[in-house]
Every structure is written in C-alpha cells, then in structure tokens.
Amino acid sequence: GIRDLTIANTYIEAGISYLIIGTMAVTQPEFVLELCREFPGKIIVGLDANNGLVATNGWAKQTDINVVDLSKKFEQDGVSSIIYTDIARDGMLQGVNVMATVNLAKKTPIPIIASGGIANLDDIAVLLKNAHHGIIGAITGRAIYEGSLDFNDAQTMSDIYDR
Template sequence: MMLVIPAIDLKDGKCVRLYQGDYGRVTIYGDDPVSQARRFVAEGAEKLHVVDLSGAKEGRAVHFDLVVEIAKAVNIPVEVGGGIRDLETIERYLSCGVHQVILGTVACRNPELVREAASRFPGGILVSLDVRGERVAVSGWTEAEDLHYLELAQKLEDSGVAGLIFTEIERDGTQEGVYTERLEKLLSVVSLPVVLAGGVATIEDIRRLKPLEEMGLFGVIVGRALYEGTLDLREALRIARG
C-alpha cells in the first residue's frame, strides 16, 4: 500500500511552504503546527513528515521542542528532518517519541555517521536525496554537491538505512505536477523503499504514481496541495490504498 504523507514544514514556529526551496519565497499556512498535525490525523493520515527548515539552514535542531510536541500529540509515526548532523541529536529525537530521523547533508559529507546511526538505531534512519537537476543539494538546499543522485543512492544501498526520500527541488512547492523520469531511474537502481516529495498538485498525480508502487515506491509526501485545497487528503488516501 502506497502511503500519502502530509508535510509540516517549520520556520519561526509556524507552518510554512517554500517555493523550490527558496527561503525568500515563503508562504505561511498557520501558527499552530500541533493543531495542524492533529487535523491531518483526523483526516486519516498514517504518518507525518516534519521538516525543521530553520534547522536545515543553520545545521542544528532549531525546532526540537516543537517537533517533539507534535510527535507526542498524535498517535501515528512522525519522521523529522532538518539540521540533524550528529548522533546525539538523532538519539534525542528517537528517545522523545519521533519514529524516524531523516539525514541529508551528512549522507554526503559524513557517510560513516549514517552507517553508524543506522546500525545503532535499526529502522530509525532515512536519507533524503534532495536533487537539483541530477545533482544533490545540501544545507537546506542552499549548497550543491558535485555528486549525482544515483551514485549517492547506490552508496546507501547497503548502509542499513530504512529508506530514501527523493525530492526534486525544482518541483517542490510548485504544484506543477509530478515528474517521474528521474524517480523511475532511482527505483530501477535501488531496492530500498523510496518516498517521493515535491510537485503533487491534484488527485491525478496520486493516480499517476500508484503504478510505481510495484517498482518500490513506498509513498508520496504532500504539502502545498493540501494547504491550498487542490488535493483532498481523504480521497488521496483512498486511491493510494487501492
């Protein structure tokens, strides 16, 4: 069953969405992320994707307390990413009710830490492949690495991580619809579960992605389309469940 995972992006304590990862193009959707999380659960969500945008940019867990509050307020798994660069922060999150931690920058710059974390916390570590073009971006998408996303994905294949989150930055927050060519290439070279983030606009995107479940697409993260009302979460969940 393909998951549809609502996203809650945090900046300055508020629910926001960026356009193509641009911190200068922010839309605020509410000042109570905990209530928003509860609303998603009430609509049937089975998992939540939380990103500390401030943390991603600063390289530390800026919204740690708020993320933990969200995790404790709902009865479904919560995954969190953004600014998580060391084992201590990973352990703090996982010991406070967060289900999985998402690593991004360190997967490029400190792959041994990823392996150690995956070994120490089985099932608790995800890696985010954030891609601009075909190259990986880090530090809250503000810096580019000279590393092809498929190369990084293959390096992670035997790392022990629980799965990959694949984000096409050019599509994130745009509601332009999903683009599957790079996603399908990724699914063809890894056996890890993959979750797509970025671009979902309408129910047709969910229908288009559903057949890729057979290739290993585990889920899709949806943000702006839910906040703008162009996608109904209950309907998306119904189609994803088949």
Template sequence: MILYPAIDLKDGQCVRLLKGDMDKATVFGDDPAAQAMLFQDAGAEWLHLVDLNGAFAGHPVNGAAVEAILERVSIPVQLGGGIRDMGGIEAWLDKGLSRVILGTVAVEDPDLVRAAAKAFPDKVAVGLDARAGKVATRGWAEETDLDVIDLAKKFEDAGIAAIIYTDIDRDGAMGGPNVAATEALARAVDVPVIASGGVSSMDDLTRLRDTGVIAGAISGRALYDGAIDLGEALAALRA
C-alpha cells in the same frame, strides 16, 4: 503507496517554500500541532516534518513545534532538517520520532549515516534533494556534483529505512513531481523510495503509484490549498 502529509516548519509556523527559497514562504498556519491533528483525523498513516530553519542553521531550531506535534499525535512521524550528529538522532528518537531523515550528512559524513542506521534499525532515512539530478545540501543552498543514483547506491547496504527523493525545482511549485527521475531511482536501488516535490493532484499520486516501485509520496501545499483531498486520496491509494 503511503501518502505522507508534510508540515514544513519555519519560525514555528507551517509554511511551504517555492523551490526551496526561504524568502518565498507561504504561511499556512501558526499551530503546527493542530495541523498535525487535522491530518491524523483525516486518516493519515504518517507525518513528514521538516525543520526548515534547522536545515540552514545545521541544528534543530523548531524543536518546540516538533515536540508539540509528537505530544498530540499517535501516528508515526519522520523529521528532517538540521539533524547532523548521533546525539541529535538519539535525542529525537527518544522524544518519540519514528524516523529521522539525514540529508546533508549523507554527503558530508556518510559514516555517520551508516553508524546511525546500525544503531537504530528502521529508524533512519536518507534525504536526497537534487537540482537537475545533482545533490544539494544545507537547506538546498549548496550544490554538489554528486549524482543522486550514485550517492543512493552507497547506502544500499547500510540498513536505512528509506530514501526520500526531492526534486527541488518541483517543490512547492504545484507543477507535478518528477515521476521519471523518482522511478529511475527506485528501480536502481533496493531501498524504499519516497517521492517529494511537486505532488499536487490525484493524478500525480496515481502516476507515482502506478510505477509499481515507489513506496510513498510527500505532499504539502496541495493539501493546504485543497488541490488534494487527503481523505479521498488515502481511500483511493488504499483501494
């Protein structure tokens, strides 16, 4: 199972939100590229970036910070937030992103997801963010009546690289991930599923890994707070 350190970008800074609330942001640093290097130096195999402003605006906002990270690190980087058209997808991949994450458009324009996955094999992931099992879009500000598993199954044959499942009510709350819901999703689809939201301890990582079906886990606040030591976690997961 791959551990993805998260760098959430708001106004050019590294932050973590509480349950997706932009008004409840904790700033952890004003040099995202330096933070990315710390994660890489600790042994991270991937980085997970989110343009929080972009998710709300519907277009990239923290592009300069993302580009600075791409210039500094050599490990693969995935990015979500505000990427909602083919031009944006292609532009980010041309700049060195290894994977783009499409969330809102997975609901609003699923044909775009399919077209992008076909045009850029293994470069497109779908981000499914949910409250109580129902998908939310546009920076989690708008809720739908779509069931996560039902929506995920619609992309099984699209050729996407992964599904990133976030339980919004767990995100940034340090209360542990929704292992049961993530495992249920992973067992329901033939696409790698990455867990996000609430991963706050080695025990959380172990429980996710021990399902045997979850491909990865994203953690942010716990790494910044020191609740998870990245080097130790990576070593344990490799073992």
C-alpha cells in the same frame, strides 16, 4: 539537523519513529551507517536534487554528486527509505517528476518516498502505478494547503490500490 548520535538518541528516546538525515548523508555518508547500526530500521535519507544532482544545506549548495550514485552508497547501511525531492518542482504544483523518481527507484533496492511537485490526484495515481518499482510513499504540502489535493481522497486511492 541531526549531526551526532547524542541528538539522534534524544529524538529516539522522545518517541520519534524515524530520523531523516539530509546534508550529513551527503557530506559524511559514514554517519548514516553509524546511525543505522545504532538505530536499526529508523533512518531515512533525504536526497534533494536538481537535474539529478544533489543539493545540500537547504538547497543553498549544489553539488556535482549524482543522486543515483549517492543512493547506492547507502544500500548496505540499512537505510529504511530515501525521500527523493525534485527541488525544481517542490512547491510548484507542476506535477511530480515521475521519470526521475522511477529512475531512482529502479536503480536502488531502498524504498523511495517521492517529494516535490505533487499537484493533485493524478500525481498520486501515477506514483501508485509505479509503486512496483519501489516507490512506497509521497510527501505533499502545498497541494493540500491550497486545495488542489484532498488528503482523504489521496489516502482512499492509496488504500484501494494496496488491496
């Protein structure tokens, strides 16, 4: 992970468009502000949650920090977006947790990228229908790998929706 400005600068100088900060955003939220000042528009916070509570260290440590409350701490920092992962659903192909994702999107002005549980085009459609709340994207892996979601179909659906 990115733990200091030197490492962050190395990635930016190598041409990386965005830096995703996870555990450090939870344990040292002031580091996010420092990064946003140094690299404006290039910082994304990754918040992984189980039942609304943030987990860190590759999901090994469950905190008692509410994901919505933590997201509010970054509103003035200049964070480009938040990747919100529902870890109970990640990789399970059970469908995205729309309620939790929309709830977070409604409660922060920071754009949200949904992650965890996306199984098929129905999940993409439901996220697109809720995009007006501030959901700007989705991350999926297993669904594409296992063939239950075709990337090109998802991209086409998104492109049509954006028109």
